[in-house]
Amino acid sequence: MSLVAEQLGFHSENEFRLQNICCEIRPGELSIIIGPNGSGKTSLIKLLAGELAPTQGRVTLDNVDLHDWHSGKLAQRRAVMPQHATLDFPFRVRDVVALGRSPYPRDVQKDTTLVEQAMRHFDVEVLGDRMYTTLSGGERQRVHLARVWVQLSDPEGIFPRYLLLDEPTSALDMRHQREFLSLLKQSVSGGQMGVVAVLHDLSSAVRYADRLILLNEGELVAAGTCKQVMTPENIQNIYQIPVEFLPYTRGENHVIAVPDD
Amino acid sequence: MIITRIHEIFGLDKIGQALFSGLAFFISATCFAQVSVIDDLGREIRLEKPAQRIVCLAPHNTENLFTAGAGGQIVGTVDHSDYPEQALDIPRVGNYKQVNIEAVLGLKPDLIIAWSSGNTNESVERLIDLGIPVFYSEPHTFEEIINNIERLALLSGRLEDATPRLEGMRRTFRDLKTEYSGKKLLKIFYQVWDQPLITLNGEHSVSHAFKLCSGINIFADEPTIAPRINIEGVIAKNPQLILLAGHSVTQAASWIDTWSEWSSIDAVSSGQIKNIDADVMNRPTLRFLEGTRQLCEIIQSARLGTER
Amino acid sequence: MNALITHRVLFTGLSLALIFAIAISILSGSVDIGLQEALNILAHSWASDDALMLSDDMQIKQAVLVQIRLPRIALAMITGLTLAVSGTVMQGLFRNPLADPGLMGISAGCAFGAALFAVLGANWLATMGGISSVWALPMAAFLGGLVSTWLVFFLGRSGQRTDVATMLLAGIAINVIATAGTSALKFVADDQALRGVVFWLMGNLGSTPWDRLLWVAPVQLASVVAMLFYAPTLNAFLLGEAEAQHLGYNVERSKRILILLVALSVGLSVSLAGVIGFVGLVVPHLLRRVVGADHRVLLPASAILGAVLVLLADWLSRTLLAPTEIPVGILMALTGGPFFIWLLLTTRYRFTR
Numbered sequence: 001m002s003l004v005a006e007q008l009g010f011h012s013e014n015e016f017r018l019q020n021i022c023c024e025i026r027p028g029e030l031s032i033i034i035g036p037n038g039s040g041k042t043s044l045i046k047l048l049a050g051e052l053a054p055t056q057g058r059v060t061l062d063n064v065d066l067h068d069w070h071s072g073k074l075a076q077r078r079a080v081m082p083q084h085a086t087l088d089f090p091f092r093v094r095d096v097v098a099l100g101r102s103p104y105p106r107d108v109q110k111d112t113t114l115v116e117q118a119m120r121h122f123d124v125e126v127l128g129d130r131m132y133t134t135l136s137g138g139e140r141q142r143v144h145l146a147r148v149w150v151q152l153s154d155p156e157g158i159f160p161r162y163l164l165l166d167e168p169t170s171a172l173d174m175r176h177q178r179e180f181l182s183l184l185k186q187s188v189s190g191g192q193m194g195v196v197a198v199l200h201d202l203s204s205a206v207r208y209a210d211r212l213i214l215l216n217e218g219e220l221v222a223a224g225t226c227k228q229v230m231t232p233e234n235i236q237n238i239y240q241i242p243v244e245f246l247p248y249t250r251g252e253n254h255v256i257a258v259p260d261d
Numbered sequence: 262m263i264i265t266r267i268h269e270i271f272g273l274d275k276i277g278q279a280l281f282s283g284l285a286f287f288i289s290a291t292c293f294a295q296v297s298v299i300d301d302l303g304r305e306i307r308l309e310k311p312a313q314r315i316v317c318l319a320p321h322n323t324e325n326l327f328t329a330g331a332g333g334q335i336v337g338t339v340d341h342s343d344y345p346e347q348a349l350d351i352p353r354v355g356n357y358k359q360v361n362i363e364a365v366l367g368l369k370p371d372l373i374i375a376w377s378s379g380n381t382n383e384s385v386e387r388l389i390d391l392g393i394p395v396f397y398s399e400p401h402t403f404e405e406i407i408n409n410i411e412r413l414a415l416l417s418g419r420l421e422d423a424t425p426r427l428e429g430m431r432r433t434f435r436d437l438k439t440e441y442s443g444k445k446l447l448k449i450f451y452q453v454w455d456q457p458l459i460t461l462n463g464e465h466s467v468s469h470a471f472k473l474c475s476g477i478n479i480f481a482d483e484p485t486i487a488p489r490i491n492i493e494g495v496i497a498k499n500p501q502l503i504l505l506a507g508h509s510v511t512q513a514a515s516w517i518d519t520w521s522e523w524s525s526i527d528a529v530s531s532g533q534i535k536n537i538d539a540d541v542m543n544r545p546t547l548r549f550l551e552g553t554r555q556l557c558e559i560i561q562s563a564r565l566g567t568e569r
Numbered sequence: 570m571n572a573l574i575t576h577r578v579l580f581t582g583l584s585l586a587l588i589f590a591i592a593i594s595i596l597s598g599s600v601d602i603g604l605q606e607a608l609n610i611l612a613h614s615w616a617s618d619d620a621l622m623l624s625d626d627m628q629i630k631q632a633v634l635v636q637i638r639l640p641r642i643a644l645a646m647i648t649g650l651t652l653a654v655s656g657t658v659m660q661g662l663f664r665n666p667l668a669d670p671g672l673m674g675i676s677a678g679c680a681f682g683a684a685l686f687a688v689l690g691a692n693w694l695a696t697m698g699g700i701s702s703v704w705a706l707p708m709a710a711f712l713g714g715l716v717s718t719w720l721v722f723f724l725g726r727s728g729q730r731t732d733v734a735t736m737l738l739a740g741i742a743i744n745v746i747a748t749a750g751t752s753a754l755k756f757v758a759d760d761q762a763l764r765g766v767v768f769w770l771m772g773n774l775g776s777t778p779w780d781r782l783l784w785v786a787p788v789q790l791a792s793v794v795a796m797l798f799y800a801p802t803l804n805a806f807l808l809g810e811a812e813a814q815h816l817g818y819n820v821e822r823s824k825r826i827l828i829l830l831v832a833l834s835v836g837l838s839v840s841l842a843g844v845i846g847f848v849g850l851v852v853p854h855l856l857r858r859v860v861g862a863d864h865r866v867l868l869p870a871s872a873i874l875g876a877v878l879v880l881l882a883d884w885l886s887r888t889l890l891a892p893t894e895i896p897v898g899i900l901m902a903l904t905g906g907p908f909f910i911w912l913l914l915t916t917r918y919r920f921t922r
Binding site: 359393454455456457458480483484485488489490491492493494496497498522523526 | 598600601625628629632633636637638756764768771773775776878887890891892893894895896
């Protein structure tokens with residue numbers, strides 16, 4: 001019972017963007033994809049989401065190829081937040097968040113409760129009646145986070161759900177980043193949700209991830225626990241910049257880049 | 262031109278010049294046959310000799326030139342010049358909206374008869390700029406039609422032949438006038454299209470024909486020449502005669518059905534719905550005069566029908 | 570709840586506007602019919618078809634009201650609501666505020682179909698003698714619209730997917746080609762053959778009888794109602810096609826169904842009433858400023874406002890120079906164009922990225 005990539009490859013116009021990727025997103029785990037620009041992180045998310053069709057291998061959810069899933073049923077099982085969510089029409093924030101309820105039969109009372117709850121989680125309740133188009137970048141990102149959150153928060157669902165996030169914190173300030181990642185961590189701990197997120201901030205990745213997936217030039221370099229993946233060699237080889245690992249007070253490591261003298 | 266040249270040759274003094282001018286004019290009007298007329302836009306057209314190669318830019322011009330007796334002098338005309346039959350053999354230079362200037366020039370015309378409200382003004386002005394005499398023809402009333410034919414006869418040197426015909430036309434016109442003036446006025450609806458309903462206003466020559474026959478166009482006062490109206494407008498005006506001017510008998514026949522359910526209109530209840538040849542009524546030519554005579558008869562019979 | 574109040578005010582206002590527009594349309598015309606008379610006639614016509622009870626004068630008025638004004642009002646309303654809803658759907662589907670049945674080449678395709686029929690088909694039909702020409706021109710128009718929509722759709726496809734941006738561009742190209750084709754036909758054909766087409770292209774609400782309306786309008790209404798059911802899908806579409814897919818919508822199927830529904834309803838509308846532009850463009854823009862882009866509100870509101878707008882335009886077209894009628898398409902473009910520019914200049918939200 002998990003979201004699995006088997007020998008996954010994708011190429012467009014004779015150019016390989018990803019090849020030979022094997023990984024598994026399990027319920028109860030927060031997996032974080034890291035890697036330099038152009039390493040194929042977004043392509044991997046899109047493949048896992050079924051937005052791109054793999055040219056090699058396949059992606060399965062509960063051992064069923066994503067291609068064979070009914071789109072409505074699939075939407076109750078996994079939600080996706082793209083890197084750039086666009087919405088250029090005036091839409092009330094509350095209604096944008098409520099779009100997350102699309103896969104479920106309509107139930108006004110339940111929908112309202114879940115939407116309000118998600119808006120509280122992501123600190124956007126005060127924006128409820130504002131038009132989306134008037135929001136700042138960070139506010140918009142939080143609205144979309146609330147939307148995908150709502151999509152997976154039906155209390156009656158029994159199956160494990162999966163949340164796929166492409167750079168979900170890119171526009172968030174420090175407080176909101178931390179609150180959000182803690183919320184993710186907390187919700188996977190119930191064992192009913194698996195999350196995979198692309199992050200650029202290695203320190204956050206180390207701090208919150210249960211598993212890390214390190215990509216470089218379209219290939220999987222390493223996958224596993226932080227200790228296995230986040231080695232100074234790996235990071236220096238791939239990012240081509242000297243790094244230092246400073247210990248946290250709580251025993252975890254903190255990564256900082258050191259200027260090349 | 263000619264006059265000046267004669268002056269030079271004879272080297273006359275001022276008094277003699279004045280005397281000679283009168284003589285020269287006399288000569289030019291007869292021997293040299295110089296002609297000068299005013300066209301329907303008020304421009305003067307002066308020809309040194311009657312035109313022998315004429316190009317017509319509207320069907321009614323062709324027809325009127327034939328009436329004037331100058332049909333053989335037409336070297337070019339436009340599409341739809343289909344009357345009289347000989348007109349069909351004349352080379353075409355486009356249609357009245359799109360005249361091919363090069364084709365016109367290729368025919369080396371010495372006179373062009375244009376139609377100011379139909380032709381594209383730019384093309385005609387180009388021809389004027391190129392030095393070709395252009396006569397604008399824009400007849401609406403009977404007097405104007407007859408007058409037009411007379412001036413065309415003059416420009417083409419056919420005035421003598423045409424005079425008896427012109428007299429005949431004037432007589433027909435006078436006779437119609439005396440016969441129908443003072444008769445009881447009849448309200449007429451003239452239909453040129455059915456979906457949407459389209460009629461003609463008081464500016465159109467059809468309305469002049471109505472006047473001659475003591476009929477009234479119920480939509481004479483509308484602002485546009487071919488106004489779009491609706492059945493309700495016709496019901497409100499309640500015409501005593503409906504004239505269907507379709508371009509074919511079958512078309513007009515299909516229009517009659519539309520009226521049958523509106524028996525509150527006098528023309529419908531008394532069965533006064535008649536066909537009329539649209540081509541005849543739309544072109545300001547001799548046929549229009551003939552058409553008017555028939556129109557007056559239709560109106561008269563409708564008048565008798567209503568009085569009964 | 571702020572939004573709820575806005576919606577109530579909006580729909581109350583729109584309904585009142587619709588009632589007002591219907592009322593002035595019923596009461597205006599060359600034949601004088603007062604409000605009391607109109608109500609009497611309607612009550613009488615409703616109660617029985619026993620016309621003998623009415624005086625001669627009232628019989629005329631009844632005929633005018635029932636046979637002329639009411640079908641005209643019904644046609645104006647159905648045309649307005651079809652065009653406005655189709656415009657809203659197109660804009661939502663293409664996530665582009667330029668999308669409009671007119672700009673997408675559907676109307677131009679209809680016009681070309683009709684012109685082609687008038688020039689080439691009329692003689693052929695005369696020899697066949699089967700269908701009456703009253704039906705043939707609208708049919709030709711509808712087929713023209715369907716062919717142009719299919720072309721736009723076909724050109725917009727890449728592989729398994731339909732690319733909306735390409736489709737929009739293809740629509741503009743088809744629009745240009747069809748318009749040029751119609752002009753070419755106007756150029757080669759003689760005036761008489763195309764006269765009907767030219768009049769009909771300018772928009773004409775006045776000459777559709779009940780029987781034709783009763784055949785076509787239900788199909789139009791049904792496809793509009795079907796479009797209303799797609800409001801949540803269209804909302805999801807605003808986030809992008811991939812997002813709509815992630816939210817569980819069958820994006821490809823929805824796109825195809827919606828485009829077909831638009832082609833069907835607009836094709837039928839053009840076939841009955843001719844080309845009336847700007848309704849599909851102006852109505853959604855205006856309403857989005859007031860209620861936002863939520864299609865669950867926007868679509869029904871568009872339907873009502875579209876009906877009101879075409880009713881008023883038709884009312885103006887037949888009263889301004891009465892009894893002369895100004896073609897309603899021309900009137901709509903003349904008033905809609907400047908109004909649209911004003912909307913553009915004062916709109917707060919951005920249309921595109």
